[in-house]
Amino acid sequence: MKITLTKNAYGKNAVNLSKIIRHPDYHEFRQISVNVSLEGDFETAHTLGDNANILPTDTQKNTVYALAKDHFTDSIENFGLYLANHFIANNPQVSQATVDIVEYPWTRMTFDGEAHHHAYVGGSSEKHTTSIRQTTNGVTVVSGIKDLLILKTTDSGFEGYIKDQYTTLKETADRIFATQCEATWTYTTPDLEFTALFTRIRKILLKTFAHHKSLSVQQTLLTMGKAVLEENPDVSEISLKMPNKHHILFNLEQFGMENKNEIFIATDEPYGYITGTITRT
Numbered sequence: 001m002k003i004t005l006t007k008n009a010y011g012k013n014a015v016n017l018s019k020i021i022r023h024p025d026y027h028e029f030r031q032i033s034v035n036v037s038l039e040g041d042f043e044t045a046h047t048l049g050d051n052a053n054i055l056p057t058d059t060q061k062n063t064v065y066a067l068a069k070d071h072f073t074d075s076i077e078n079f080g081l082y083l084a085n086h087f088i089a090n091n092p093q094v095s096q097a098t099v100d101i102v103e104y105p106w107t108r109m110t111f112d113g114e115a116h117h118h119a120y121v122g123g124s125s126e127k128h129t130t131s132i133r134q135t136t137n138g139v140t141v142v143s144g145i146k147d148l149l150i151l152k153t154t155d156s157g158f159e160g161y162i163k164d165q166y167t168t169l170k171e172t173a174d175r176i177f178a179t180q181c182e183a184t185w186t187y188t189t190p191d192l193e194f195t196a197l198f199t200r201i202r203k204i205l206l207k208t209f210a211h212h213k214s215l216s217v218q219q220t221l222l223t224m225g226k227a228v229l230e231e232n233p234d235v236s237e238i239s240l241k242m243p244n245k246h247h248i249l250f251n252l253e254q255f256g257m258e259n260k261n262e263i264f265i266a267t268d269e270p271y272g273y274i275t276g277t278i279t280r281t
């Protein structure tokens with residue numbers, strides 16, 4: 001029997017970088033975390049301890065900071081594309097470079113409708129993500145949004161499901177729908193207006209969630225994904241993860257009171273976990 005190394009990758013994770021982009025009349029503050037992962041001809045590093053083909057992860061980290069000076073100027077997608085291409089173009093031993101970036105949002109403080117020149121409010125939980133994968137054959141861009149906390153207080157129900165000997169859940173035509181949505185979508189080309197597209201897709205996701213008369217998380221998930229594909233020819237596929245952040249009606253009858261769908265227990269765990277991928281056929 002022969003035991004062999006079948007797959008390997010190495011890189012630097014959590015390269016945390018902040019940048020001030022100094023515009024004439026205001027400062028832009030950007031905060032990102034970058035993961036770099038390289039695949040290629042690294043077998044002898046594992047088998048012989050020969051590091052001749054190894055670009056140190058420390059150098060990969062330094063490269064992220066150095067290239068950010070001139071090449072992190074707009075979207076995380078464009079910065080990721082530049083980085084991935086740098087590793088492929090300068091390292092013949094590398095066959096695939098993956099650059100994952102998460103952006104933490106900071107928004108300028110606003111006073112009496114006017115945004116402050118250089119003071120910011122730390123973001124919500126929501127983050128913009130991108131994953132750039134470049135090989136010698138081409139590049140793919142998968143962007144997304146994660147930890148998007150959304151909730152609606154009505155227009156959501158769950159009825160008509162299987163009832164067996166273990167079912168205790170009561171049917172409802174009016175419940176709270178809350179989720180920590182994660183969406184990732186694949187762009188068809190690397191030449192796009194990524195920032196504008198992100199804003200647009202985010203808005204479609206929110207609008208569809210808000211307006212949908214939901215019969216289940218599953219149905220809303222598909223409706224949200226379909227809306228993104230229908231309105232964006234530059235997106236070929238979208239995956240959604242929608243954990244069901246349950247808000248369970250609290251029993252006020254034990255105190256002789258009626259609960260008119262007003263008082264709930266928010267339970268973190270266990271939680272329903274609904275996922276799906278929507279593609280053009």
Ligand SMILES: O=c1[nH]c(=O)c2[nH]c(=O)[nH]c2[nH]1
Pocket residue numbers: 158169215216217218244272
């Ligand atoms: O929208 C829902 N889908 C389910 O599959 C499910 N299961 C459950 O207990 N509650 C819900 N809600």
